[in-house]
Amino acid sequence: MNGFLLIISAPSGAGKTTICREFLAVHPEVQYAISTTTRSPREGEVNGKDYFFVSRDEFDKMIEEDAFLEYARVYNEFYGTSREFVLSCLRSGRHVLIDVDIEGASQIRSLIAETVSVYILPPSLDELEKRLLLRDKDSPDKIKLRLSRAQKEIAESIDYDYSIINEDVDTAVKQLGIIYEAEKLRVAYHQSHIARLTGAE
């Protein structure tokens, strides 16, 4: 592998989507791991850019063929990460960013060695609640459920390599950039330079 897979997870409301979008805007050389899904495209969504849209039959066939690094059912629709899409990017030397939940991250880590995982934390539970309320799409009961689920998930985030406290988006994006730049300095990525210096190449 010449590239690594940057895995980003966060509890709902922690700001993961915005951070990923802004990070990718600053680092266009990083490939976003486009999900494959059975759900219908929404207004403005482009096949092969936002998602790979497939039928339920096609998705089932991909599961059978072990074509996913991870997949999950959300309500009545399926979402998965194509193994071939990610691996071919990594082989060609591109770094890949994937936005995935804690279970998906754990599955991916067991399949790919070259991962760097980052868990986005809210600055406080109060702030997380505030952000969920601002979205204004969930009932108070549902928000309570989301908060207790978030707490459970956060407790499991110790399996990640790094964490970023999303106090403000700009700082969080900058910190994600620092992690990305540091990981590119890993000894593993200097092997050909070392081989040249030692005459092994």
Add this chain to the structure above:
Amino acid sequence: MNGFLLIISAPSGAGKTTICREFLAVHPEVQYAISTTTRSPREGEVNGKDYFFVSRDEFDKMIEEDAFLEYARVYNEFYGTSREFVLSCLRSGRHVLIDVDIEGASQIRSLIAETVSVYILPPSLDELEKRLLLRDKDSPDKIKLRLSRAQKEIAESIDYDYSIINEDVDTAVKQLGIIYEAEKLRVAYHQSHIARLTGAE
């Protein structure tokens, strides 16, 4: 431990001393691991700042008491890193930078878990030779010896976490800063925040 130990090594002539000095100037919060030595102070050197100057007897006693993380003999003088000095800094939450050779680095890694090691590489062997010649203190034969020793050492640098190619000092110092900032984002350093969020604290 609340701090980590940033281990910097490089072949002679790769620019390690300059990079460390400039990094420490930008990051005064990082403690430099002052060596203990039996050699006499040179003009302008201050005890407790540049080195801890001790007698040969005192050094031998420290060896007996297992007071060094690592020590080495260079010609007729001894140099060592005080275990207590480094550990007390790390315990108090300070990050520590140590400039040490490849054998010393390996000894330290076996004793302290919280290390981050960086190997400084020259851009090419020709450039390394040029830098050694510019120093103008070694004979051509000695430079040849240094170069072949450098090649052997570089081949062993795969045990380090990161490497930096010292093309120019400013970039190298910036890259060392990126590694340092990224390491501060390790999940291990967010444990108390995670405990607060999950109600474990």
